Amino acid sequence: MAVEARTKYETVIGIEVHAQLRTDSKMFCGCPTAPPDGGTDEPNTRVCPICLGLPGTLPVINRRAVELVMLTGLALNCHVETDAVRFERKNYFYPDLPKGYQISQYALPLTSNGRLVVNVPSEGAEVTIGITRAHLEEDTARMQHAGRGYSVVDFNRAGVPLMEIVTEPDLRSPAQARAYGETLRELLRAIGASNADMEAGSMRIEGNVSVRPAGSTTFGTKVEVKNLNSFRSLERAMAYEVERHVAALEVGEALTQETRGWDEEAGRTIVQRSKEEANDYRYFPEPDLPPLRPSDAWVAELRDRLPELPAQRRTRYTDELGLSPYDAGVLTADVALADYFDAVVAAGVTPKAAANWISGELSRLLNQHAAEGLRADAVALRPDGLAELIGEVEAGRVSSINAKAVLATAFESGESPRAIIEREGLGAVSDAGAIGAEIEAVLAEFPSQVAEYRDGKQQLFGFLVGQVMKRTAGRADAKLVNEELRRRLD
Ligand SMILES: [Zn+2]
Structure with missing residues (x-):
């Protein structure tokens, strides 16, 4: 596409995220949210009359889930509603929804009107994204197509606490959409609200995208894209849609407001549902649950409990520890990596040396294990071990070339770097x-x-x-x- 066609238009994107909350039990019953200690998950074993939606049962609100949404709202600079937040029934029929409705929040969300500052490395800029709302609801069951024209349903996921986070249409490029998703993931992990794992399905993303002539204040025709399984898919799907919209506008073709699914392999979106077929959810207040009235003291207590957020950490790294914005960005993009860095510095290594080793060699080794989802907190070599190795390098007892080989070994085995240097005869010749x-x-x-x-x-x-x-x-x-x-x- 010609460059002038692209610059004639402005991209407008809004993002909806669903994140499973980190609670032990489900939203309205005592069923566990995960199989016991890493065990295999047999379908339909973590269920009870409440999450199966049997008649005559009454839901009970999970206090921890309410707390985690409030904590998220506070981390996103949202207003936390303390005045009678009602749960509402969102009615629709689908086999994964045993009650025929989902308990959600609609008219008055638990938290609203916040913002998240997002660093977009590829654009060399920071953007502030408005957060419309973060509310509480319950997850649906999981459907699986079993072939031969029938499907099976597993209710283990039914009733798991779910948080929906919706942005304002503030994002202006596919790269910003991706950076927002990644920044939000790290924030949710930092405050312990969600594992926020896209591949495991504990974080799901939908992008709403439209294109309008540059300078226009009215929105173009909006398309919602689903089936995004990674942040890369989100960025690719948004870019695909922007190209498709601009191409249509250039030849005067009308666009349709619709829901589309992303086909990762084909690298394109496919129509799933047009707006005419959109559901009317007939929301009404849930009569079986009392309104939520979080006390000011409870909100204040949660505010005190907020840990250091990734953005604050980035500022601390640059302003107090003297790291470059690049190093600070690499480290704080991953909570586990930043925690590792802090521990190495706490063990006595200078921040600059710790940052060099962690954003360099350690990150390179982590990337080699990216497919297994290895994160810094699960690396066999603990931070005090890396601190020991850096100490040996700085004292001139091992060359930096050999130290890299020692690190590769210790990374896998967790052995003391000093012991490896001795055993392999890698000590520096300083005579x-x-x-x-x-x-x-x-x-x-x-x-x-x-x-x-x-x-x-x-x-x-x-x-x-x-x-x-x-x-x-x-x-x-x-x-x-x-x-x-x-x-x-x-
Ligand atoms: Zn249950």
Whole structure:
């Protein structure tokens, strides 16, 4: 598409997130939200008359779920409603909804009118996204197509506490949509509200996208995109829709307000439902539940309990610890990584050295295990072990090249880096005599390079250092090699 066609239009995106709350029991009954201790989940085993929607049962509100939504609202700078928040019934028929309605919040959400500041690295900018609401509801059961024209349903998920977070249409690009999703995920994890795992389904995203002529204040035709299984899918799906809308507007083709699904493999969206088929949910107040009236004291207590949020952490890293905005961004994009960093610094390593090792080598090793979902908190090498290794490097007892190899081993085994250095004989050679002998050997082996260096070809110095390192299998104390070599050459 021509560049001028793109710049003629403005993209408008709003995001809806559903996040499963981290509670032990379901929203309105005592059934567990997960199988006991990593056990396998047999379908329809974590159910009772309440979450199966049997007649005559009465729901009871899960206090912890209410707290987690309020905590999220406070973290998102939302207003927390303390004046009679009613649960409402959202009515529709579907086999995954045993009661024929979902208990949700509609007219008055528990929290509303907040904002989230999002750092968008690819645009080199920070954007502030308005949060319309964060409310409480219950999850549906899980349907599975079993082939041959029939489906099966598992009610283990029915009634699991769910939070819906809706933004204002404030996002202006697919990259901003992705950055918002990632920032929100880290926030939900930092406050312990949700595992927010897209692949496991504990965080689900829908994007509402439209395009309008640049400068216009009215919205274009909106399309809702579902079936997004990763933040990458979200970004790709939004980009696909923007292209499709602009192409249609350019030739004067009408767009339809509809719901579309993202096909990851084909890299395109497909119509699921047009607006004419949209449901009328006939909301009305849930007669079996009392209105929620959180006390001011309860809200204040939760506000006190809020941990350091990723954005505050980023500021602390740059302003107090002197990290670059880039390093601070890498570390705070992942709560587990930032916690790891804090622990390494607490063990006595300077912030700059800790940041270099963690955003460099440690992140590289974590990326190699990204498919298994490995995060810093599950790495065998604990922060005090990395601190020990960095200490050895800074004391000149191991070269940084060999330290990387030690880290790779310790990363898998959790062994003490010092023990690995000793066992593998990777300790630095810092004996001036031994290093001097290796230098003499190199000078004898490369006389023409030595002559050229002395004639002013400065870059040959690095070559000669490299040769000395090679002869000592990377074990020579690099600082000492530099000093001794320079003393002999100059
Ligand atoms: Zn139940």
